[in-house]
Amino acid sequence: MKRIVVVFVSYGCFLTSIFAQSKAIQQKVKNQFVDSSVAAAIVTSGIDLAIGELNQVSDDVNTSQPFVPSVLNAGNHLFASTAAFHFGSRRYRLRGYAADHFQAFVNEVPMINLVDGSSPWNNWTGLNEIVNNSTVQIGLSYNAFGFGAMGSSTYLQLKASKLRPQTTLSFINGNRNYRYRFAFTKVVPMNKNGWAFAGSIGIRLGENVQMPGSFYQSQSFFLSVDKKIDQHLFSLTLLGNSIYSSRSSAITKELYALAGASMYSPNWGFQNDQKRNANMQKMIAPLLFLSHGHTSEDGISYNNSLFFSVGERSNTGLDWYRAADPRPDYYRYLPSFQNDSLLQLQVNDLFKNQPELLQINWQQMYSINKNSFERINDIDGIIGNNRLVNRSNYILEDRAELSKKWGFVTRLSQQVNERLLIGATIHYQWQQYRYFKKVNDLLGATNYVDWNHFADAIKPNDPSLQNDLNRPNRLLSVGDVFGYDYQLELSKLTAAGNISCQLNRFDVFAVLELAEWNFVRTGFMQNGVFSNNSFGKSLPNRFSTASFKTGITYKYNGRNYFYVNGLLASKAPNANDVFVSPRTRDTKQTVILLEKIVGLEAGYILNAPSLKLRINGYLSSFKDGMNASTFYHDGYKNLVNYLLWNIHQLHFGTEIAAEWQLHNRWRANMAIGAGKFIYTNQPMFSVAIDNEDYPTEDGIVYIKHFPIGGMPQQAYNVGFTYQSPSSFLLSINGNYLANYWLTLNPLRRTYEAVRNLPPQQSIASVTHPEKLPDLFVADLTAAYSFRVPTKIKYAYHFVQLFLSVNNLLNQSFITGGYEQLRYDIENANTQKFPSKYYYLKGLNYALSIRLRL
C-alpha cells in the first residue's frame, strides 16, 4: 500500500517537475553542522538554547502531570520559540496535546518510551552546548526524517563532526532547580585523516534552592568519535546523565496558608540536623549509538543508526505497615479535618507555633521501629519457622525500574532531481522494563515482611496477605525486592515512506507510516489476591496502526507563504493503559481500541526584513483515547486503577507570532496562542481494584464539552528588545496566561459522585471544573558578549554573559495543579480531599557565563 502511494505520488511529482520551468524558489538555510540531507535544518545560537534551558521552571518528571519539555530548540518557528521561552510559568503545551505527541529522536533513533509514550528528555539535559545541534519540526509540517510526532519532533544530531567546533567553559548560577552548573565542552572538527572528536561534561548542583529540603545533583557526559571513509561517515556516540534529585509535591491551599511565608514541601524533615527528603529520584540510562551515513553522487543518501541503552530509575518513598501515616500533609492531620472549632483552632495554632511539625519526623520513625517486635510465623513459608522479629513499621522503599533497550533506524532518501525528493524510513524499537519495589532503608529495625497491607486490612490472616505466594512471610533486608515485580517487554516496528517536491509555486509532501506494536507482561511474583493471573507471561498483545500526513505550501513569493497540512492516524494504546493493574496481574481492559486522530492546520508566513509574521490555525480530533490512573479510592478503601476509555477530544485554535524591527536597535515581538481543548463525548470509565478481586465496575463520565486541564488554553506575549551594536541585548516580555483548568478527577463526574449530594447543594458544585486565576508574568533577559585577546595575535577568547529573570514582579502564584483523584463519595464532599497546586514564590533568575577558548 505504502509503496503504491509513494510510487504514484513520485510519478506525478516527477512529471510535473520535468515540465515545470527550472526556476524553483530555492530556500536553503546554510548550516554546516547539520546533516546536509535535512533541508529544513535550522541553526540557532547558543544563547537561544540557553534561554530554553534556563527558562524551564521545573524539569521535574514526577509530578502527577506528564512531563512536557520546553521545546529544546524551537528554531525559527516564532510561535514555538516564544511558547518555549515565555509560557513555562504555567506549563504551556503546544496545542494542548498530551506528552506522547512531543517526541525526541537522537541520531534519528526514536527515543520514546513504549510504555507511556514519553520521551526521556532527562538523558541529555545538562549537555546544553551539545544538544543545541537539533532540528525541531512543529505540527503537521514536512519532516525530512520521517513521519514525526503531532506536536513537535526534536531531532538531535549528536555526531562529533556535525557539532560546532569549540572549547567552552560554562558556568551558571541560578535559583531554580539547581544553584550551579559547570560544564566543559570540546569539539574538534574533522581533521585531514577523517577523524572528529567531541566531548562534554556538565555538573549541576543545588540544595534547598527554592524549596527547603530540595536537592539536585546531576552529572552528564557526552563522547563522540566520527570517522569519515570516502563518502561514508561512521559515528560512535555515548551520552548519559546521572540525576539524583528530590521530587516536588503539590500541596493544598490549606497547607500553603499554614506554612506561611516560606515555600513548603511536605517531603522532608530533619534527621540529626540534616534535611532528609523522603521523595528522591535516581536516574541513569546511558545511550550508545553507532551510526553510519552515506551520500552518493547520484543524490542517494543512507542513514543508519544502531542504539543500545541500559538504565535504572528509582523513586524513594515511605511505606508503612500497621502504623500511623508518616506524611505530615496527610489530610487527617490538618486543621480542616477537625469538626470541632476549638480543636481546629488548637491544631492550627500548633502548626503556626511549631512549623517543624509540618515536616517528616524521622526521629519518631526510628524510635518506633527500634521498639517494634513482632512474632512472625512460618517465615519464608517454612511451617514452624516462627521468630520474634524487629520488624519495621516504617521503611523507605525504592520504586525501581530497570530498562534495557535497543533499536535501529534506516533511512534512505533520494534527491531524484532538484525538485523531487523521496525517502523511506524503518524504525525498530525493543524495550524491556522491569518494575519492582526494593527496601532502601529499614529506618532502624532489622527486617520488614513482604505483606500486602491493603489486603491485610480487609481479610486478616488470609493468604491474600502475601505479595508473593511462592515465598510467603518473607523477611526483607535492605536491597530485597518486595511488593510487586513484573516486566513489560515491548517492541515497535515502523516503516514510513515520504515524498516531497518543490514546484514553482507549490511545495507538496506526503508521508505514510505503518507500525506494528507488540507487548507482553511477565510477572515474577504470585500475588496472594490474584494467584491465577499474576505470575508468568501474559498473552501477547499486538496492534497495527497506520498514519498518513500530507501538505501543500503555496509560495506567493519569497516572503509570503500559505500552507495547508493534514493528518489521519491511528495510535495504539499504551501498555500501562491496557493492563488494568500491571503491578498485580495481567488482566486486560475489556474494550481496547486504537485511537483515531484527524489533524488539520493551515496558515500564513510572512518573512519580510522588518516584519516576521506567522499565523496558524489548527484543528485536531482524537477519538477512542484511553487514559489510566492509579489512586486511593475512598469508597473501596483501596488503591484503584481508574481507566477512561472511548475519550473523544477536540483541540482547535490559532497561533499568531510576529516580530517587528522597529528601529535598528529596537525590536518588538508578540505572540497569541488562543486555543480551545475540550472533551467532546461522555467517555466510559472502568475501575479495577489493585488488591482486591472485585469485578471491574464500568460507567459513564459526564464530561462532554469540559475543558481539558493541565495547561493554559490561552497565552499572550508582548516583548521589546534593545540590541546595541556592541553585542549588548536587553529584552523584556510580558506574558498573560489564561484559561488554565485543573486536571479533572473523572470520579467527580459520574452518577455515583452526586448520588449522595445534600438536596440544597447543586450538582455543579461537584462537577464544575476548577479554573486557576489568569496570570501575568514579566520576564527579563539580558545578554552581553565581548572578546578577550589571547597571547596569539588576532586570536581572541569570547565571553558570553547571559541573564534570565523570571517573575520580575516578584509575585507568588500557582504554576499548575490538579483535582485530587481521591473523593469523598459518601458525603459528596469535594473539600475533604481538595485540589492540589504547585506554587512558585518570588523572582527567579539564572546567570550564565560562557568562555569560548
Next chain:
Amino acid sequence: MKNKRSRISWTLVLLSIFLWPSCYKNFDEPPAYTGIAIQANHSIRALRMAHIPGNFAKLIGNQIITGIVVANDASDNFYKTIVIQDSTGGISVRLDGFGLAADYPIGQRLFIRLNGLWLGAYGGMLQLGGGVDNSNPSFPEIIPIPAPLFSKYILAGKKEANPLPMKIRFEHLKDSMQSRLVQIDSIELVAADTAKPFGDAINKATVSHTLNICNGGSIYLRTSGFASFASIKTPRGNGTITGIYTVFGSQKQLIIRDTSDLAMNHLRCTNGGPKQLFFEDFESIPINKEIAIHGWKNIAEAGGKLFSGNMSSGNRYAQISAFASNQPLVSTWLISPPINLNNTSNEQLSFLTKDAFDNGASLQVFISTNYDGGNSPWKAKWTLLKTIVSKGSINGIAPRWIESGKISLNGFNNTIYIVFKYDGNDLPNAVHNRTTAFQLDEIKIMGN
C-alpha cells in the same frame, strides 16, 4: 602549544567520565530515644476522683499523669483508644489515629499533660479526650485527641517490661478498677457462648459473650468485629482470663488485647464439676463368653476371634488374643455404644490395659463421628487416638494396669463411637506370629 592544551582538556574530559562522582546522600541513624526528663505530679486515681458523674470537664492546671500502656489497637479490638495505668488506677485515652500500637506499644511509659484535655464518661466509662461533642445535648461525647496534637499532650518515656495484670476477685470489680488490666481465675464462658466467634467479623459488629466465674458472678467478654481474632472460636474450658475492665452502664465487661489473654483449657466448673459421660468396667459380663453388652458391638473383621470376658482377683475385664486361632489375620473391633458430646465440653477418654506374652500384635483406639452402628464399621471414617497401651510383657502378664492417659476429645462433636481394634495372626508354621493378649478395663469418658 595548542596541541598541549588540547591534550590537557581531553584528559580532563576523560578523567571526569571515569571518575564519575556518584555520591548519594547518607544519613546517620538518629540516637536511640531514651525518654523524656519529666515528672508526673498527679496520680490516675486523683484524676478519676476529680470526675463528677454525668459531667464533662476541661482540665486546667499543670497536672501531669504517668502510666504504662496496657492496651492499644494492635489487634484492632480497641478502636482509637489506648489504656494506661499507674499503681493507683487506669484510664482510657481516646486518640483520633490509626496504628497507635506502633507509637504506644504495650509497656511504654507515657506522660500526659492534662492541661486542655477533657474528662468525661461514656456509659459510665471514664475517658480522657481532646474535646467534647455536644451536637446531641442529651448525649455529649468525648472527642478523641486529634492526631497532630498527640505530641502536645502525650510524651513518651522509656519502654518498660510488659505490665502484669492484677489478680482480682469478682466482688472487687468496682468502678475504681475501670481501665485496669485485671486477671480473673476459675472463669469460663456459658455453654451457649462456647465455640462461637469472638466478634462478628462479617458484619464488623461487636459481640458480647457471658463469662461465669466458678465462685459466682458473671461478666461480659466484649469483642469488636474489627478485631483481628474476631473470627476465632471461643474456648470451651475453664481457666484464667486477662483483660481491661470496662463498664457500660451497669454491665461489667472485659476486653482482651488478643487471644493470648485467655488460658482456658481446664475442666469446666459449672453443673457441679466434671461429669461422667460414659463408663464401662465389664463387671457384669460372664467369664469366658464373647462380650455381648447392650449397645456394644463385638465384630470380627477377619480371623473369627472376638473380645471375651475374663476375671482375675475378682475384677472382670475384656480380653482378646490371636493365639491358637490358626488364622493368617485376626482383626477384631470392639465398639462402644454411641456417646453424645453435644452437651459437654473438654471430654476426656481414659481406660486401662494389660498385655501378655507380647510378640507384636496391636490394640489401637479410634474414634468416629460417622459410623452408622452397623456390622461393617470399616466403612466409616475412624480417627486414631493417641493413647498409651500396655506392651512389652514378653514372658507373662503385665504386673499392673497401664493408664491410657487423658485423651482429649476436643474437636469432636455430636455422636461419637470409640473402637478398640485388635490386629494379630497365628499360623501353625509361621515364623512371625503376633499373638499378644490384651486385657481392657475401666473405659471412661469425662466431660463438662
